[in-house]
Amino acid sequence: MSSRLTRFITSLTGGRPPPLQGPPASASVASATASGRPTVVSDSHRRQSPLLQTPLTKASTGSRMAEQAKPAAAYAKDNENVLIGRLSNGLTVASMDRIGTGCTVGVVISAGPRFQAGFTKGVSHLVEKMSFGSTRAYPNREHLLSEIEQCGGIFDTQSSKDATIYAMSANPLHLDRLVSALAQVVCRARYDSDEVVAAREKVRFDWEAMEMSASPEPILTDLLYSAAYQANTLGFPKFCPLDNVDSIDRSEVLRYLATYYRPERMILCGIGVPHQPLMQAAESYFADQPDWLAGSAGAAAQQPDNSVAQYTGGEARVEKAHSQMHAALQLPELIHIGLGLESCSLSDEGFVASCVLNMMMGGGGSFSAGGPGKGMYTRLFTRVLNRHYWVNSAQASNQAYADSGLFAIQASAPPQQCRDLCNVIVRELHAMTDRLPHDQVQRAKKQLQSMLLMNLEMRPVVFEDVGRQILSSGERKPPQYWTEQIEQIEERHLRDFAKRMLLSRPSYVAYGPQLSLAPDYSQVLEWMADSGAAKSAASSVYSRIK
Structure with missing residues (x-):
């Protein structure tokens, strides 16, 4: 999936890339059929399909197709309806029964990195x-995986700044077993000391993999949030700092779970399953309180942090030498x-305009395999990557949350051109x-509409869309609502929103070798404050390369 599309769906659904679509941003919980794993079909299910007793004639085929047209059309209209229920303990149950042979079932929890106030930073990781x-x-992970595999299923867990998602995709015939396994994972997990030790090693491996990667985008994004929301909510790290890894023990993990892994903060969501069976399974397996609320961790639980994100702006710099592996x-040394x-929150009137503006800015790497559909006509391609041979990448992003949002451009270039690169990016923002x-x-509007609709054809994307919208607003707005909102956007809306964003204090981060060649924050502030000077400086860059 393209990064621009990922970021639009991210903003649309609450600040996180669509899950279950593949690494690195999201590991897929695609349907069992699409994954190549066998779909389990029982003999009783096969017997539901009657054998053909008489050959079909051309006339009978046409009449049968005509008879089926109306019910199919009616189903297509109804399958956008989301049914919502609630258990007595506060857990929300949402379902959408769609055409297809598979289902995606999972739990979306209002917990994640932004809710780490009062805890050692990195506990959510x-x-x-x-x-x-x-x-x-x-008793162990192998027994759990065996149960899921017997259902023909695959699974995944992901966390974003404001939500944690546990999901499975499998055959809907095994709905009861899937919900039972989910309840064990979400509410009955042991989190014993050996698993904490193993998790520490996984965190260290994550850091090693990110630092060895040719694109440190996850690290840069985390730095950008730490500069934009200093020491509060969205500025808390997504990845556990290495200095904190050994200081997080089992007792702190259980205290975090007792604070945020509570039924009233959870949504059990099923796509491709009828509502009543899902409600019955929820009553059977999710009605009791999670295990950690009954013990000493429950007594030590603190009040959940519901503070509003405070945008501060600021600077973060991390010197990182060019590795021997690179x-x-x-x-290249970059x-x-x-x-x-x-930017703005999900409920802000400028939210859709921010998504269109992000799509119009676009961008990507200096090499892109593909044609116009890959974003080659976006402004960061035509005005930056195509004009400056030394720019390695330039990519816009827009993330929206319940109370704030961040619009950013990330770019890379050799150290000798870093100052010029900052000039060019400031010019593009103005x-x-x-x-x-x-x-x-x-073009940006049509591309946004088409990408939204095409991605919502995938069940796992619909799962997260439904879960996140209900988590943030208590309802799910259908795709038609968003396409109509996009269509109403005009050029003046984009310019007005851009002017509004430029009133905020910039957030500036630099990562890599020879950071002495990168401009300091005071210089960036000066350029951002004076649009005429920024454009003049960028024009001088253009003149030097002609």
Whole structure:
């Protein structure tokens, strides 16, 4: 999935890339059929399909197709309806019965990195790494995986700034077993000391893999949030700092779970399953309180942090030498920078405009396999990557949450061009307030609409869309609502929103070698404050390369 589309769905559904679509941002919980794993079908299910007793004629085929047309159309209309129920303990149950042979069932929890106030930073990362381990009913991970595989299922866990998701995709004939396994994973997990030790090693491996990667985008994004929301909510780290790994023990994990893994903060969501069987399974397996609420951890639980995100702006710099592995692979020595502005929340009237603006800015790497559909006509391609041979990458992003949002451009270039790169990015941010060509606006709108609709054809994406919308607003708005909102956006809406963002204090991060060549924060503030100076500085960059 393209990164621009991922980021639009992210903003649309609450600040996180669609789950279950593949690494690195999200590991897939695609349907069992699509994954290549066998789909389990019982003999009783096969007997439901009657054998053909008489050959079909052309006339009978046409009449049968005509008879089926109306019910299919009616079902297509009804399958966008989301049914919502609630258990006595506060857990919400949501379902959408769609056409298809598979289902995706999972739990969306209002817990994640932004809720780490009062805890050692990184505890949510360790909790994510310990998912699908031993539980009350399954003595070890292998027993649990065997149960899921017998249902023809696959599974995944992901966390974003404001939510943690546990999901499975399998054959809906095994709905009861799937919900039972989910309840064990979410509410009856042991989180014993050995699993905490193993999770620490997984966290260290994550850091090693990210630092060896040619693209440190996850690290840069975490730095950008730490600069934008200093020491509060969205600024808390997604990845556990290495200095904190050994200080997080089992008691702190259980205290975190007792604070945030509570039924009233959970949504059990099923796509491709009828509502009543899902409610019955929820009553059977989720009606009791989670295990950690009954013990000493429950007594030590603190009040959940419901504070509003405070955008501060600021700077973060991390010097990172060019590794020997990168040199051996002949990867270029690059400085990665990020420049962000406060955007808007999910409920803000400018939210859809921010998504269109993000799509219009677009961007990507200096090499892109593909044609116009891959974003080659976006502004960061035509105005930055195509004009400056030394720019390795330039990518816009827009993340929206319940109370704030962040619009940013991340880019990379050799250290000698880092100052010029900052000039160019500042110029592009200010250029969003100029007259925007009509064809660019229309292209961004159509591309956004088509990508949204195409991705919502995938069951796992619908699962997260439903779960996140209900988690943030208590309801799920259908795709037609969003396509109509996108269609109403005009050029003036984009310019007005860009002017509004430029009033905020910029967030600036730099990561890589030779950071002495990168401009300091005071210089970035000066450029951002004076749009004329920024454009003049960027123009001088253009003149030097002609």
